[in-house]
Amino acid sequence: MKNSNWLVYATAILIITILVGLVYVSVQQSHRSVANDPQLQIARDMSEQLKRNRPVDQLMAGDTIEISQSLAVFKSLYNSNGEPIQSTGLLDGTLPKVPKGVFDFTRANTENVLTWQPRRGVRIALVVESVDSPVISYVAVGRSLKEVVKRVSNLTTMLFIGWIICVGIIFLYWFITTLQNRNDNQ
Numbered sequence: 001m002k003n004s005n006w007l008v009y010a011t012a013i014l015i016i017t018i019l020v021g022l023v024y025v026s027v028q029q030s031h032r033s034v035a036n037d038p039q040l041q042i043a044r045d046m047s048e049q050l051k052r053n054r055p056v057d058q059l060m061a062g063d064t065i066e067i068s069q070s071l072a073v074f075k076s077l078y079n080s081n082g083e084p085i086q087s088t089g090l091l092d093g094t095l096p097k098v099p100k101g102v103f104d105f106t107r108a109n110t111e112n113v114l115t116w117q118p119r120r121g122v123r124i125a126l127v128v129e130s131v132d133s134p135v136i137s138y139v140a141v142g143r144s145l146k147e148v149v150k151r152v153s154n155l156t157t158m159l160f161i162g163w164i165i166c167v168g169i170i171f172l173y174w175f176i177t178t179l180q181n182r183n184d185n186q
Contacts, residue, residue, distance in 0.1 A: 009170055016167065024159050032145075035125040038073050038141075039142060039143060040113070040141075042075065042141045043129045043139050043140070046059050046075065050136055051131065056086065063088070064088055064089065067096060067124065068091060070089075070144065071144050071146060072089075074087060075088050076088070076089065076096055076140040078140065079135065079136065079137055080137040082098065082103040085135070085136060091118055091119075097118075103137075107130055111130070113127050115145065124142040124145065125143055126140060126141070127140070
């Protein structure tokens with residue numbers, strides 16, 4: 001087999017790999033960024049309401065959930081030191097404590113959109129807003145990424161299978177053409 005033929009097959013495999021990689025990155029980022037949408041809306045609305053001195057009780061209505069188990073959106077309020085004041089979500093029975101660096105970034109940038117992993121097995125899409133209020137300095141709104149992780153895992157499996165099939169077709173084509181070339185040369 002000529003070296004140039006190997007180059008053609010290797011190039012085809014490289015192109016397929018790049019395209020599968022681009023599909024993965026595009027869809028994964030779409031899944032992950034959409035996971036922030038409800039939190040962004042709720043956090044911004046709460047921030048505006050707090051600026052207008054709306055009572056906190058009206059903003060924090062709803063059942064308290066265990067954020068390590070539930071897919072529901074939760075809301076938390078923090079003071080200027082980043083200490084939790086009130087939350088509709090609990091982590092292992094306590095108010096969720098976000099790392100200080102999150103509040104430092106939020107203070108400097110008004111808003112912080114991040115993935116927070118408070119412990120193994122718990123990943124949260126979290127939005128933190130800085131608030132100008134006498135008692136409350138930060139609003140944090142989050143929800144579990146369990147379903148997003150499942151979707152990305154399914155995406156990875158589907159794309160890997162598709163990549164294997166495409167590469168398999170290239171190798172099958174190479175094998176058939178190699179056999180044909182041997183038969184033609186005999």
